Amino acid sequence: MFSKKSIQLSLLLLFIASQIGHAQKQPNIVLLFADDGGYADFGFQGSKEMITPNLDKLASEGVRFTQAYVSASTCGPSRAGLITGRYQQRFGFEENNVPSYMSQYSGQDGPNMGIPLTEKTMGDYLKSLGYATAFYGKWHLGGTDKFHPLNRGFDEFLGFRGGARDYFPYENNPQDELNKLERNLGNYKEHDGYLTDVLADEAIDFIERKKNKPFFVFLSYNAVHTPMQARQEDMDKFPNLTGKRKELAGMTLSLDRACGKVLDKLKELGLDDNTIVIFTNDNGGPTDKNASINLPLSGTKSNHLEGGIRVPFLMRWPGKIKASSTYNAPISTLDLLPTFFKAGGGKDEALKNIDGVDLIPYVSNKTTGIPHETLYWKLGIRGTIRDGDWKLMRFSDRPAELYNIENDPYEQKDLAVYYPDKVKALFKKLYAWELTLERPAWLLQKKFEKVDIDRMDKYRNK
Structure with missing residues (x-):
């Protein structure tokens, strides 16, 4: 016979064990990833034009990073850095991989333009921890089957392998085969509806099916990348805007709505308290093609001014991260992989060359x-290079520029002539880093003259 006291003790131990198990449960992870969004084009970033209530609410529930950087100012390289946790130049992914455009300028054929198979991805790392993994939307990390998401750590895929496509269904095959909508591997069929909504619905379906095990969803929207295609009912909510700006506002509204649907589903299923949610963007907004605004930062997509490489960035993890907080030190999208891996129970020694x-x-x-x-x-x-508060920008056709980002975050005053020793020191540090990199696996000769490539090799061979 068990005594009353022993039974009570056993029940207490069971309760404690259950609470420990609950505390150690792996968090789900949802990465909401936008494309070409402007730094100032969200309500939580101060926009008075854009309507983003769901993302604004997300910002109020977690931390907003004020100095979040990407590893490149264009789509493909930025994504390659994010998904590997490594500077993409370490494996030669320095330029956008657009085979149909680049083959005439580079020495590389389309089939080889992707993340090398020797690199581990975010999907690989999280699968090793028992996560169910899914990727929805724009891939842009290699167009052939060997680079396909299902061969790079993801269990499920709906999206397109290329860099841009229409938001509405194609009636005929797109001109670029890489931008056909594909389910998993090789099953091509156009969607019904507006693509931003379709991608969110796919993510929601996955979450519902995988709710009883840890899951990772990489929701890689192509919004708000060109082509400029918004739903009319969304544009109608912005009567005071015109042209591309009006279209961008409609596309941003649909992006926010789609993110909100995913967040609502997490709450409905009781998963929101044990889910890390990130919202960020792949590079600065292009102020010409989609009328993005990066103010008060200088610069735009494709350059290294702050407006080209600093992005909106939100993180929510209830109980772990203080709500309505800000973090002001520099971070990078390179940090996402180790953050997710460690949160999922991964060990430091398993992270290789991150x-x-x-x-x-x-x-x-x-x-x-x-x-x-x-x-x-x-x-x-x-x-x-950004080293502390100092930022040096090196060019091939003009003198280097030096800025103090703490005192001049808008990069209005070039200080290079006033601090020659600082310029020299930062040049040396930048060169030392470059010596650790691979030669670019493909490069647009149209953009970079042979003298520049020879100069790169000269530095590398010193």
Whole structure:
């Protein structure tokens, strides 16, 4: 016979064990990833034109990073860095991989334009921890089957392999085969409805089916990348805007609505308290093609001014991250992979040659210091380094520029002539980093003259 006291003790131990198990449960992870959004084109970033109530609410429930950077100012390289946690130049992914456009200028054929198979992706790492993984939307990391999401760590896929496509269904095959809508591997069929909504619905379906095990959803919207195609009913909500700006507002509204549907589903299923949600963007907004606004930052997509490489960035993890908070030190999208992996129970020793860091100790005030003292960018001979508050930009056709980002975040005053020793020191540090990189696997000769490539090799061979 068991005594009353022993039964009570057993029940207490069972309760404690259940609470420990609950506390150690792996969090779900949802990455909401926009394309070509302007730094200032969201309500939580101060926009008075754009309507983004769902993302604004997300910002109020977590942390907003004020100095979040991407590893490149264009789509493909930025995504390659994010999904590997490594500077993409370390494996030669320096330029956009657009085979139909590049083959005439580069020495590389389309089938080889992707993340090398030797690189582990975010999907690979999380699958190793038992996560169900899915990728929806724009891939842009290799067009042939060997680079396909299902061969790079993801269980499910609905999207397109290329870099841009229509939002409404194609009546005929698109001109670029890589932009056909594909379910999993090789099953091509156009969708019904507006693509931004379709991608969110697919993510919701996956979440519902995988709710009883840890899951990772990479929801890679093509919004708000060109072509400029918004639903008329969305544009009608912006009577005071015209032209591309009106179309962008409609597309941004649909992006926010789609994100809201995913967030609502997490709450409905009771998963929101144990789900890490990230919202960010792949590069600065193009102020010409889609009328994005990056103000008060200087620059635009494709350059290394702050407006080309600094992006909106939100993170929510209830109980781990303080609501309505901000984090002001520089971080990078390279940090997402190690952050997710460590949150899922991964060990440091399993992360191989990673350039990113786990952000959770920093935003939860468990670690002093800052995640990155130095960050780098490179495209051809063009190179940039941010070291502390100092930022040096190197060009092939004009003198370098030097800015103090703390005092001049809008990069209005070039200080290079006043601080020659600082310029020299940052040049040396940038060169030292470049010596650790691979030669670009493909490069647009139209953009970069042979003299620049020879100069790159000269530095690398010193």
